[in-house]
Amino acid sequence: MSDREIWVFAQHADGRPADPSLEALSAARKLADWQNGTVTAISLGPGARNLVAALGEHGADRVIVCDDTRLSGYAPEATVHLLADLVRGRAPLAILFGDAGLGNDLAARLAARLGCGFAPHCTSVEPAVELPSQPGFVVKRLAYNDKLQITLAGAQIITLQREAVEIKRAPRAPQVEEVALAIPTEAVRLQIGETLKADPRTIPLAQAEFIISGGNGVRNFAPLWALADRLGAAVGGSRVVCDDGRLPRERQIGESGTTVSPRCYLAFGISGASQHLRGMQDSKLIIVVNSDRHAPLMKLANLAVVADAEAVIRAMVERL
């Protein structure tokens, strides 16, 4: 086994690797190329074998497969048991997880089980260039509501923030290794009773890809919730509307709320005070509806609509 082997946990759904896992794979490939090392992807659960080609396409030299049904869905005990056994036996240099559903959960559990360094939500992972003789990595992550960037060295288990790394093709034909899960029955204490689908409107704002946000220009939030339901968007708002209870506090966006960077931020009746802007200015597409064309948020908008917010919301609900 190479002492410069980097592993990637390959989460999958609908027969293909999840994008965050491909991001982690691309990061691992770059690190391995730099260190003349290899990349191993770990693909677990029913259908795990079907991922081999896609993982090879994105840079895996080897794929470890275990298609045991006890690893399907949310099975942290069995998954961590298997991963810990594999890591103890083979000692990879590092294990990368994408920031997808299970990734952070499993990475934290695995780090605790192995007693090794853990760096979650990293925005970059680079070789430790100042110590080229010692393979290892330096990671960066944001802290204190993204106000501070921390640099860490020595972590062996790393999760990468969504879209921190670009997915790149690096085709090769990976070796496939099948392994068996040997876990005592009594070690599996968690039984999944029912799986409930999350309401996209109330998912954590930092994870939302599409946010509909309301400010003081929206008096009645019921139609805004209805619009978010139609569009599958998360609901957020300015501090003013969270202060007076029009929205729950955890939906506040801005300096003293949550920092967001969705693909689309659709704002109704929000002025664009600096404290609000600091929390959403990295949104990819910003659409603003405001009755005042000179409102500061209108200047940041990719599309600015001068109109009554509630009238636009009602019209959209009727048409969708």
Ligand SMILES: Cc1cc2nc3c(=O)[nH]c(=O)nc-3n(C[C@H](O)[C@H](O)[C@H](O)COP(=O)(O)OP(=O)(O)OC[C@H]3O[C@@H](n4cnc5c(N)ncnc54)[C@H](O)[C@@H]3O)c2cc1C
């Ligand atoms: C320390 C500190 C921290 C703060 N942190 C945050 C924070 O994290 N997040 C945050 O949002 N704020 C924060 N604030 C508050 C911030 O300064 C603003 O007061 C707040 O963002 C204003 O919210 P708003 O734009 O919804 O309301 P307003 O400033 O009242 O603006 C309402 C907007 O709606 C428009 N409007 C009115 N009627 C209509 C209509 N019928 N149709 C369309 N548009 C209409 C108006 O033209 C106006 O632009 C903070 C303030 C301080 C001092």
